[in-house]
Amino acid sequence: VLLGSGLTVLSQPLMYVKVLVQVGYEPLPPTLGRNVFGRQVYQLPGLFAYAKHIVKVDGRAGLFKGLTPRLCSSAIGTVVHGKVLQPGASKKEPVSSLEQVLKETSREMVARSAATLITHPFHVITLRCMVQFIGRETKYSGTLSAFATIYREEGVLGFFAGLIPRLLGDILSLWLCNMLAYLINTYALENGVRALRPARGGPGGIQGTVRGGRTPLWGDSMAPLGLKVPFLLPQVSTMAEMKSYSQAVTGFFASMLTYPFVLVSNLMAVNNCGLAGGLLPYAPTYSSWLDCWSQLHREGNMSRGNSLFFRKVPAGKRYVWE
Secondary structure, three states, rough: OOHHHHHHHHHHHHHHHHHHHHHOOOOOOEEEEEOEOOOOOHHHHHOOHHHHHHHHHHHHHHHHHHHHHHHHHHHHHHHHHHHHHHHHHHHOOOOHHHHHHHHHHHHHHHHHHHHHHHHHHHHHHHHHHHHHHOOOOOOOOOHHHHHHHHHHHHOHHHHHOOOHHHHHHHHHHHHHHHHHHHHHHHHHHHHHHHHHHOOOOOOOOOOOEOOOEEEEOOHHHHHOOOOOEEOOOOHHHHHHHHHHHHHHHHHHHHHHHHHHHHHHHHHHHHHOOOOOOHHOOOOOOOOHHHHHHHHHHHHHHOOOOOOOOOOOOOOOOOOOOO
């Protein structure tokens, strides 16, 4: 919990800027710069320029608006996630078969969904505290008062605005990540190693001799002690490292594919809640999250806020800045 809280504090300015960009708030004019290929293009302000503007308006403390409810969400979510997984923790086995992957992924899905469901009200308050920067409101100034405000104006359902796309995105991302990692580990990495073994010293692999705790590179005729060990031992740790890398890569790929669900969820959490950032000209009043999705898709804004660097101004779009 302490480690998670520390990471939450460090990532708060990044999330703050990301949320404002997702809403469509652009306080600074585009500047002429170069993209990754060296071509001159008009670019919207990146993370550091955006954060500098927030500091200029609200000071350094302004970068941490919404931190308290986010810390509450992180701490409660960690506890709930652990409690849900705890009953089956002692039965956990190495993930080596498709059946085991499906079982572990299903358990993780239930734990994540439970944590998301319970902590979503804090997530909604976090987003609204951040979006207040646009209209300079103070409607959601404290966590407890924010709970009272939402309940008074929107009822219980107001605490779960944007929940459905958030749950769907989390579940799809989890299954994509784990199934892709399983396919890569099973059919690319493990089969690749098996194919190499016969060509590297016969059925037993290349053999060497242990001496002083090391594995020499000589063959049978050069082994002074006659103690033979397979030369494939170093591949065990290498295989574990490659599998961890594949998990990270598939996680990144899955998060990219499911990003539109994150965007729609955040927009629905602040839409028509009485804040300037949830009304026109930033967003119309959406009838449902599907309506929000379709409008973003028509406008070509499904990836808005996905990158905070090299933000090229989309063709045919105009931005009003202060």
